[in-house]
Structures are given as structure tokens and as C-alpha cells.
Amino acid sequence: MPLVTTKEMFRKAYEGGYAVGAFNVNDMEMVQAIVEAANECRSPVILQVSAGARKYANPVYLKHLVDAAVETTDIPIALHLDHGADFEICKSSIDGGFTSVMIDASSKPWEENISLTRKVVEYAHAHGVVVEAELGKLAGIEDDVKVESKDAMFTSPDEVEEFTARTGIDSLAIAIGTSHGAYKFKPGQDPKLRLDILEEIGKRLPDFPIVLHGASSVPQDKVAIVNQYGGEMPNAIGIPESELRKAAKMAVCKINIDSDLRVAFTAAVRKHFAEYPSHFDPRQYLGDARAMMKEMVKHKIINVLGSADKA
Numbered sequence: 001m002p003l004v005t006t007k008e009m010f011r012k013a014y015e016g017g018y019a020v021g022a023f024n025v026n027d028m029e030m031v032q033a034i035v036e037a038a039n040e041c042r043s044p045v046i047l048q049v050s051a052g053a054r055k056y057a058n059p060v061y062l063k064h065l066v067d068a069a070v071e072t073t074d075i076p077i078a079l080h081l082d083h084g085a086d087f088e089i090c091k092s093s094i095d096g097g098f099t100s101v102m103i104d105a106s107s108k109p110w111e112e113n114i115s116l117t118r119k120v121v122e123y124a125h126a127h128g129v130v131v132e133a134e135l136g137k138l139a140g141i142e143d144d145v146k147v148e149s150k151d152a153m154f155t156s157p158d159e160v161e162e163f164t165a166r167t168g169i170d171s172l173a174i175a176i177g178t179s180h181g182a183y184k185f186k187p188g189q190d191p192k193l194r195l196d197i198l199e200e201i202g203k204r205l206p207d208f209p210i211v212l213h214g215a216s217s218v219p220q221d222k223v224a225i226v227n228q229y230g231g232e233m234p235n236a237i238g239i240p241e242s243e244l245r246k247a248a249k250m251a252v253c254k255i256n257i258d259s260d261l262r263v264a265f266t267a268a269v270r271k272h273f274a275e276y277p278s279h280f281d282p283r284q285y286l287g288d289a290r291a292m293m294k295e296m297v298k299h300k301i302i303n304v305l306g307s308a309d310k311a
């Protein structure tokens, strides 16, 4: 099956009360870990590429790695641009064979967010590509840009109908308490999502796919491995998986997970070197990292997203 858009994936996810995982890829091991996990779980999957990933790996390499994944499996796979900052990066991804792009103009003024998003939608739709945009502002770090939690803003349900109608987008990312990175809450804080806002948005936008960014849960068993073997990740706290499970049963059709995969990858590498200090063949420690990342993706598909056996 060739690369697909998220259109059909989201329709089924909405009706079926589950979400599709969108996992960030930066190299071959990550593509393999995610796609093997999704294939074994018979789950649809979205592979997403950030500006940082484009800079690290070169988008042409990443596209070919994803093509290899498509050639060796038969599950639905979409290739998505994560946090496209401007029209040019969206256009270049569309021209380069991506099937979905995000234009992230959420930090811009209202009219500017609408006109830029609309411009991307016109180009994307003319090329058979779908578009995600964002309303509201998440805290955390992405591409070296840090949004302090005091500057984060929940999405206003009053704005979503006008925004989706005027832009023509295919899915909407909202801010309801998730944030990017591995440090989402401080110790003692109640790590809850504003599911009441999600519910209200779901009423205003019937049958419309909602996206959650910053949805890593920061599994404490993996953080413990990192810390046990010389790492320093004190107070790394994420979104409880039970909260995400509830969101996936509501209007949320796409859940973005990156940090959890990074933590799993790093835990495996640190453990490997502690156990085998003489190793210097990258296949040995990258192989362990790929295996731990794959287990993490399977866990998400089965226990958080609910997308197993939906391919």
C-alpha cells in the first residue's frame, strides 16, 4: 500500500473511539522501531518529521527511509510535517512527497494565523495533501523555542468554528494541558488534562479530528534506567496515560509522541554501555535502542491509543 493521507485513518479513528499515534523520526532505527511495532500490532501509524529532523537527517533521506518502510509492510502509513513554521517548508514537504503537513501559526495574531493556514491549505489540497493547524499555545520546548508555562494558553472553544471554516483545515491541534518535552508538570502538581474543553470543542465541531501535541507520559521505569546508569532526569513528569486514553475515546484522532521514544532510546543506550563497556560497534547499542523503542511504541498502541487491529 502506498503512503496514505490521514483522512481515512481519522474517519475510522473518530468512529471507533481510538487515536492514531504520530511518532517523530530522525533516523533509520526510529523508522524501523515504529513501523515494526505498528505492523506487529496491525495498527495504522503516522511518521512525522520536525524542522530539527530535517536539519539532522535531510528530508530526502527520511522520505526514502519511510518509502522503505512502506515497501516492507502493508499497514496504512502517513508521512507528516510536524510544526511547519512557514509556507515554504510546507510547500517543500508537499513537493517532496509528504501526505500531510502541519502549519503552526498558533503564535501569530488571529488573522495572520488564518491567512497563512488558508494559503497552505490551498496549495496542499491542490496536491492531495491534508493539513493540520493549531489554535492555542502549548508550553515546553520544540526546535529550541521555549514557551514558559505562564505563556501557554488553552484553546478557546469559541474560536474553533470560525477558524476551521475560514481555513478549510483537515484537523485541529488544541491546547488542553499537554506540553512538549519530558518536564510537563512540577512535583506535587495535578497532572490533568482539560477534558471539559475537549468535550466542548467536540460539540462545536462534530465529526472533526482533533490533535494532541506534547502527549508523552514520561514512563518512570525508563527514566529510572536513565538515572541508574549515569543520566540526570530528576522530576521528569508527563501526562498520565489514563488521561490520554480518555481523550482518544473522545474527538482526539491523532496523538503526538516523541519524548517517550527518546527516553526509551537513551535508557537502552545507557544500559548497554554500563553492561558492555568494551563495545564499540554501533549496531550493538543502536540495536538495543531500537528494540526498547519498539516496545514503547507497542505499549502506546495497545494501552494508550487503542489502535491495535485497526490497520
Ligand code: G3H
Pocket (backbone or CB within 6 Å): 024, 050, 051, 052, 053, 082, 083, 141, 142, 143, 144, 180, 181, 258, 259
Ligand atoms: O514537538 C516537537 C517534537 O518533539 C520534535 O522535536 O524539534 O527537537 O525535533 P525537535
Ligand code: 13P
Pocket (backbone or CB within 6 Å): 024, 082, 083, 179, 180, 181, 182, 212, 213, 214, 215, 216, 217, 256, 257, 258, 259, 260
Ligand atoms: P512530546 O514532547 O510530549 O513527546 O510531544 C511531541 C510532539 O508534540 C511532537 O509534535
Ligand code: ZN
Pocket (backbone or CB within 6 Å): 083, 142, 180, 213, 214, 256
Ligand atoms: Zn508538537
